[in-house]
Amino acid sequence: xxxARHDGPRWGSLTDVPGFRVxxxxxxxDGWLSGVTVVVPPAGTVGAVDVRGGGPGTxxxxxxxxxxxxxxxxxVTLTGGSxxxxxxxxxxxxxxxxxxxxxxxxxxxxxxxxxxxxVPAAAVFDLGRGGDVATHPDAELGYEAAASAGFxxxxxxxxxxxxxxxxxxxxxxxxxxxxxxxxxxVVVGALVVLNALGSPLDTxxxxxxxxxxxxxxxxxxxxxxxxxxxxxxxxxxxxxxPPAANTTLAVVATNATLDPARTRxxxxxxxDGLARSLAPAHTLLDGDxxxxxxxxxxxxxFPDVVAVQAAAADAVMLAVMDAVxxxxxxxxxxxxxxxVPSYRERFPSLVFP
Numbered sequence: 001x002x003x004a005r006h007d008g009p010r011w012g013s014l015t016d017v018p019g020f021r022v023x024x025x026x027x028x029x030d031g032w033l034s035g036v037t038v039v040v041p042p043a044g045t046v047g048a049v050d051v052r053g054g055g056p057g058t059x060x061x062x063x064x065x066x067x068x069x070x071x072x073x074x075x076v077t078l079t080g081g082s083x084x085x086x087x088x089x090x091x092x093x094x095x096x097x098x099x100x101x102x103x104x105x106x107x108x109x110x111x112x113x114x115x116x117x118x119v120p121a122a123a124v125f126d127l128g129r130g131g132d133v134a135t136h137p138d139a140e141l142g143y144e145a146a147a148s149a150g151f152x153x154x155x156x157x158x159x160x161x162x163x164x165x166x167x168x169x170x171x172x173x174x175x176x177x178x179x180x181x182x183x184x185x186v187v188v189g190a191l192v193v194l195n196a197l198g199s200p201l202d203t204x205x206x207x208x209x210x211x212x213x214x215x216x217x218x219x220x221x222x223x224x225x226x227x228x229x230x231x232x233x234x235x236x237x238x239x240x241x242p243p244a245a246n247t248t249l250a251v252v253a254t255n256a257t258l259d260p261a262r263t264r265x266x267x268x269x270x271x272d273g274l275a276r277s278l279a280p281a282h283t284l285l286d287g288d289x290x291x292x293x294x295x296x297x298x299x300x301x302f303p304d305v306v307a308v309q310a311a312a313a314d315a316v317m318l319a320v321m322d323a324v325x326x327x328x329x330x331x332x333x334x335x336x337x338x339x340v341p342s343y344r345e346r347f348p349s350l351v352f353p
Contacts (some may be wrong), residue, residue, distance in 0.1 A: 031132025176323025
């Protein structure tokens, strides 16, 4: 079921940003089709968030407001299970505490002082996609995802993308990632959980919407055949209206130095990547949320802040396309026995350079 590889264009990954780790955990048996993805930044990383969707499921996002007490983040939890799955953040928090990560609440010399890990979270809706609506990530699955965090970024049908769908539930979604190298050693990476109401495809041609915006010098995905696209469009037209079961999540990471306000503005700019690669995005039935993390390794001149924010949008757009290309179709036992194919399965004639 889990296949975190694909042979299409690759645009790097979030863990190309020095010091950042990604972990996944998922369940795909006994009615399950869901999971958790955790991003663990270097200690002292500044965090922010921008929520644009009309149906968000979030935890501790208010703590990331630039005017609040603690500017740093110890981990970000992305989870399936809708609001129920937010319980997984408790397991991530427990893991962080075991690693000595957290905000020191009180003087270190005071025995009553405690570490409080700052672990914001956001959820996608995937309830019942494995057949049992009562299955959803919990603290144990969150702990498992955090404990697995490493310096690579598996993608595809894995972690929080395990039960993800897109394009009005006619395409398999999943995890995608990308990164861009900027002058001066700055790296901007993104990880996306694609579970959108909107489509990542240009319905006229079947090409990925983000193709037109791929930065110069990077590989572009090919265009499907007209016959394959016509077949898909006919199926899409006949499909029943989908339930309100969506949301795309993203984490943008950089090794640049950004204060909380500029980190927040980076999260805001990154939403442009969703708008370029999904139609529509930010709907009332999506909970589209972007986190931004800045580790502060590389100092920036003022004009370079704009370049980081522009790269954040490009990285999110590339990560959405990567999620589409990395996805594999669901097992036939899911969704009442109906297989939901991936983009690559719907357009098998695609040939990648």
